[in-house]
Amino acid sequence: MTTRDETCAHAPVVVVGAGLAGLTVALDVAAHRRVIVLAKRRLDEGATAWAQGGIVGVLGEDDSIESHVRDTQEAGAGLVDEDTARHVARHSAEAVAWLVEAGVPFTHDPAGPLGLHLTREGGHAVRRIAHAADATGKAIHDALLARARVHPNIELRERWMAVDLITQHHVGGEPRCHGVYALDIDRGHVETLRCAGVVLATGGVGKVYRYTSNPDTATGDGIAMAWRAGCRVANMEFIQFHPTCLYHPQERSFLITEALRGEGATLHLPAADGVGERFMPGHDDRAELAPRDIVARAIDFEMKKHGVDHVWLDARPIVAEKGEAFLREHFPTIHARCLALGIDITHQPIPVVPAAHYTCGGVVTDLDGRSDLPGLFAVGETTYTGLHGANRLASNSLLECVVLGRGCAGALLTDAVEPPARLPGWDDSQVEDADEQVVIAHNWDELRLVMWNYVGIVRTTKRLERALHRIKLLRDEIQDYYASFRVNRDLLELRNLVVNAELIVRSALRRHESRGLHFSRDFPRALPVSFPTVLTRAAKSSR
Missing domain, CATH: 1.20.58.100 (Fumarate reductase/succinate dehydrogenase flavoprotein-like, C-terminal domain)
Structure with missing residues (x-):
């Protein structure tokens, strides 16, 4: 058995990205090998912390793996890889339990499975979304980051950005990734990092669009680096536009979670006296609970048809059915942010527009995160695994990060190879x-x-x-x-x-x-x- 001291003498694993995918890999790898995690901005600035809705868990008695697979396939419009969807669904309960054990403060329900309150989002047949009020991503990220900060085998480097991968061809063999060039942003110095494996967990490409729900970190760094290194990418045409981002001059990137519609909020056209006609039933039988691509196109169509800058998302039906306290308790972040901007969502509709949200394609990997380039792995929104197909089912993204991130950690430990003693410097x-x-x-x-x-x-x-x-x-x-x-x-x-x-x-x-x-x-x-x-x-x- 390898001791920690012996392990730390070996070249580290470098994880590029400090969101849920990167931290999941880092925490599992760190039990056996030293890990360096690079975050190009603050450690808490990634997309994970912005996720509001929740994480899928096939937990309830009215749910099944087959039901989750069917919903994933239907949302993915015929391009979902069934084996991938089934693998992720099969490990969903385990993933949620792992997060609970890690200290994530999910919203409780004594009568719910694992004592959790489950909500429902568009495209899901049943309630299967574990959540922490309406700030699930932040709750998950805070819990895992706290563990990573105190782990003796994890080195967190804030304001460090990967520039490009270091590959070498060996005589009679294929090229292999042996490291990464990384920019220390504050010093303006590029360092050569030798490592036993590189994991790209840099998120999606939302910032390529003028309007996006993504943080400034979402510039597709991992996809671009892997492409330059010769890896395949797939399904990049499938960019998910979230139907409902807050439309306000002081807040251009605030997402209004789909769970609000899952609890009963409705979409309406503007009218001279405020809220006008509800339009989603005319576009799809599932109305506001249709998959995101259908809702986003419907909003885009109605905005262009009527020449309006936004539509209204009305949460007052939730108040009428469940009361103001329910709305404030389950959506405190949205309530507080809107209230700070002069919008009381318990009494007023919310102005919303679609915005670029999620990248369904990316670096081609297997279910353990292996890319085309030996020594290079990728996890999360950076990847194409076949799970999301032509459209992502709500709350499958956080689940993918945990399930495939843990699988990637195991594969990485198996595949790790010590790099050459000297690599070309920057x-x-x-x-x-x-x-x-x-x-x-x-x-x-x-x-x-x-x-x-x-x-x-x-x-x-x-x-x-x-x-x-x-x-x-x-x-x-x-x-x-x-x-x-x-x-x-x-x-x-x-x-x-x-x-x-x-x-x-x-x-x-x-x-x-x-x-x-x-x-x-x-x-x-x-x-x-x-x-x-x-x-x-x-x-x-x-x-």
Whole structure:
């Protein structure tokens, strides 16, 4: 048996990202091997802490693995990998129990399974969402981060950003990932990190769009790094737009959880005297409980049809049925945030709009997080595992992070290989300090506007072609800038965003149908048989 002292003498595992996926892997690996976790901003700034709704657990007597698999497949519009969905569903109760043991303060119900209150969200046949009021992600993240902070084998590096992966070809063998170049943002210094394995857990690409529910960390760093290293990516055309983000000039990224609709809130058009006609029953028999892509498209359609800037989400039906105390108790974060902006959701409707929310595609991995490149793993929103298909079922994302994150930890410990004693260092001898940061800011704004206008909820081939043309020009400008000046976080994020933008558009152009989150006016019907969109690129030098 290997002792901790012997283990720590070995090269560490590097986990890029400090959200639920990254911390799950880190905590399980750290029982056997030293781990370095990189967070490019504060440790509490990732997308996990922003998740409101909850985590799926097949726990109730009225529920079953088969029911969860069916709901996942239906939401995924024919592109869900059934084996993946069943694997995740089968381990869902275990995942929730693991989080309970880790100290996550889920909302209790003495009569509920595991003593938990279960709620329901769009696309789910029954109540199966374990939650901590309406701030589940923060509750989970706080609990796991607290454990990671005191673990002797985990080193948390705040304000460190991965730049690129370090790969080497061996004589007669395939390339392998042996490390990562990482920028110490405060010092402006790039360090070469040798490691026995790299885990990409950097989240999605929401910041590629002008309007998003995502934090500033969501710039697709892991997807871009894996792509540059030669890994396949899949299903990048399927960007989930959350139907209901708060529409307010002082709050552009605040999500209004789907659980509010699950408890009875309804969507309405604006009217001269306030709340107008309820419109979702005219779009889908499930009304407000339809999957997110249907609700988002319906809102987008009604906004464009009536020329309005937002629609109303009315929580007063919940008050009428269950009382004001229930609404405040189960949705305290939303109630407090809206109240601070002058909106009392117990008496007033909430102005909402769709916004880019979740990336259903990403780096192709197996169920243990292995990518195409030996030594490189990926977990969570960074990946494509086949779970989400053409659309993600609500609250499956946190579940995926835990189930596949724990599987990844086991695979990583099995596959770990000591890196060479010397790896090529970072060479910035031929570059200088940037002369004008305005170039980065301008390209960032232009890229996000192009994506919002041309590659949004409803698409056309002409719009996609125009977007691809402009993105390629921006890519060349950004690459030229990157090759000439020393790196900083803004430049690295922009470099990664433009890669992801091109992957999204190229994937969308390949899909000649409308399915799930991808809706094309030129191909409005779904094909009888459909397959994932897989893009392949040969590995090239990272600098």
